[in-house]
Amino acid sequence: MMKRTLLFILFLPLLIAAQKETPEAYIRINQLGYLPSGVKAAVWGSFSSNTISSFQLIDSASGKAVFTAPAGKAFGSYGPFTQSYRLDFTTFSKPGTYYLQAGGATSPVFRIGNDVYKGAADFCLRYLRQQRCGFNPFLKDSCHTFDGYTLYGPMPDSTRIDAFGGWHDASDYLQYSTTSANTVYHLLAAYRDFPRVFTDDHDANGLPEKNNTADVLDEARWGLDWLLRMHPQDDWLFNQIADDRDHRGMRIPALDSFYGRGFERPVYFCSGQPQVQGVKYKKMNRSTGVASTAGKFSSAFALGYSVLEKKDPAYANKLRTKAGTAYTLGVRKPGVQQTASVLSPYIYAEDNWTDDMELAAARMFTITKDKHYLAEGMKYAEEETITPWLGADTASHYQWYPFINIGHYEMAAQAAGADKQKLLGYYRAGIEKVWRKAKNNAFYRGVPFIWCSNNLTAAFAIQCYWYQTLSGKNDYAALAQANVDWLFGCNPWGTAMVYGLPQHGDTPVDPHSAFTHLKQYPIDGGLVDGPVYGTIYNSLIGIRLAEPDEYAAFQSSLVVYHDDYGDYSTNEPTMDGTASLIYLLALKENEGIKTSLPKNRSVK
Template structure:
């Protein structure tokens, strides 16, 4: 009888337990502060905001039941607004015996986070890797589809490994480079100088974000060796031969392990060395983003006039190549059908043309930018879609509209603003149908969508001066930092003592248990995607099992490459959001 009562009471307690979800990094003094609570039974007790130092209640937040949707296994959701509290300190939420984790309210809460993101970027470096202090992939690579004979050596060493694997893609590297440069241009006083150009400790008089962007520019110059050539990918999915350290790569592309890797030239035509062919039609997507990166590099690099001039010339020649071969180049695969399926390019050429006009004053670039903007409108954006293929509508943030905005008349400005706002409103409509008010579809790399949506909201505010979507922006940021069903940050090592991805899908973790902070993981995906991917298997019992549903899943597990693999471009793409809140 006692055992029965114990089981019954334990079951009731578990049913009645209240879970709190907050931004673990914390809340700035003057911003809206809204947490989420959920339970399997109605919340009947009051909720208190408690000063963690004194254990004294400072506020009884008003509880607002969320009635416009739930998240599967829990039936009752509530918003807890404590925006009126602005006193700097550490706090927690409490209801009965249930407590949230402790979180701060303050002014400099995001200081140091960009440094961690840049540390992760340095960990992704190919060539010389400062995190590991090793040199890798010095034989990149042997040419394919180039103007020379196949398997001719071309020096395309350097750049960044794309994610947990060790491929290198111009698709993502061009965006990461341009994004970092644009972020620095918008927030030039928010980045520190703690490492040198190689990423080793020690200031060199150059902000670290520019050091990292130049690492990208150096590689972009290598893959555009002459006006008619552009290398778009190094290696392919034959890389996926198990976990390995980058300086001891066991992948064999036909020349033995730890040796040469393919260097695929962009031709604008379908490519593939196996049965899985891409659907390429041109090179404008890559050329436009590279042109933007080169033009920004030429404008911002004040430390070496000769390097800046090389960037300026490369911006012009690669842009011309994009006009000569309109269309999109996709990634190449050999063993499996998974690739970067980008199929948009007007947005990229708009950005490249706008940056070239800012650099040169040549009106033909401005005319091009306006034409491309009208063609891209919102059709190139994932923000007005409920589903799309992997990286089909890339990049996930179109900087072109923002850059062009200050260069055109008021009527055209309104048009560009409407393109951004249409996407914002579409995602907001989706957000209003779930208790966390998150606005993205849970496709592969949903966290990249989230950081990009945050970026679009920030740029819209800068374009218009309107803060009408500021609360929505905060909720997207907060989701990434813990205000989500799993209560986890989506960045490795952030915050230092919080709940964050640890068992990330990388060789460095698998082989060395090396935890490098700052990497944005892919994030939650629809269960329908997760259940149909090849080769996924969890290595440990699911610590978040209680919070999964039949719709969306996330696992902090080395075996789940779909939700827990950190990406280089997603991390670089978060710098704008983090800088904004510094």
């Protein structure tokens, strides 16, 4: 698929100005646009060592300069660029359509307006609906209806259980409780915090029909229903369905028959003990307990109870009960439950669990008002004050998951005095670790380029915004916005990282997905994994680019990104990363709504 030809046809009218760019210099922008009252910045990057002294903002209709400012500090080399500058036009707030010019380069056209994020969160829900397992509303067909048979449990291996439903994890069809529970939590929290953002255009099955329920809640409930099946008894908890035997080849989801029991797939029990990690590698994973999974179940169930209590009391009460039993399992069996693999050494190698139990304790306090949960939550918080990847350069795949400590936010929202200040201090210290790296480059990039770097980017931006919400301080507003901008084109490649968003932008068109590769189905709203260090890319098994690299000029020894289905490391979408982005986009859309309202009105 020749991306540049397609993009030329799609958005030639918007990018006429961009044709004036020279091969030596480029201006990277947030293609979605900028909020009038928000931070507004772009990055000028050059393949030469030339410097610039100023830049101009040009009205696209009149061609006249409406804002001129100094280019500021020269940041020097970054990635493919020999010289770079950060072009800050935050003080300009007039809505309209513009482009930037500096040092022989012209940016694509973009908008400034309160509605630039309008509908973006709902758009990304399309990807989650397409990822549904069981009944799939995009295909209007069912899949994986025979799941599944148990492994590693207290029951005899191959015991049949009902594990129907949920979401496929990424472009493969594995299903993980940890990523699913985290997805559910972000969807529920997005609705709780920004209800006005979401619309009702689909029913509970994901089909296009209103049902008096916001689509984001329909999607969250689809995930909750599956989590309930994965916690069928008080002392039973399951961690995943299927394993890497799934990776035998791209296919549309159907009846997988390569697990040795007809069309059933294995369902791995949370045993709290090591499980297989690549048979030929003679390895076992490093599982030590079940709290990492149990805590995620408990917090998702508890938040589900809070959000759905009035809408569906009977269902909500079931969630409340399950929140308690999952929390008890986590207390009884502290430690991590890592995932299993059979053919390869790649797993979700989660190494932390106290953050999950902290979040669960915070949510249990919310629904019970029992203060002992707050006390337990603070103890868990002190076990992991800063999410370990913050400020680091490397980490194993999903080693510190979820990618920020949500528990700190939920605890601080209910705590007071010294406890609240302590939790805010943890958040600030983590942000500072990233800022110390980010402030040295024009992109304000301090997130490491490990696998799923885009997921980390969205999560870190949320931590910055949560710190601002709780503290009332906007010290990191520019850093937070830089991470949002990165996801939508203000990066060395000049591409957004979400399929189809914005509609007329430079976005992925050839992701690592069977839907697009085999059937040319759009995977609207899917956030791809994102750039990785060149050293990671060069060490991975089975990567082969299928077509010439349209971003070849922007690759570097530091970091690479390919819009090519053959690169599963940078261009595969994930459901949990997309869910985190949905929360972030809802936050940004809500920010635009708040600032557009008359001064005597307010919105949550």
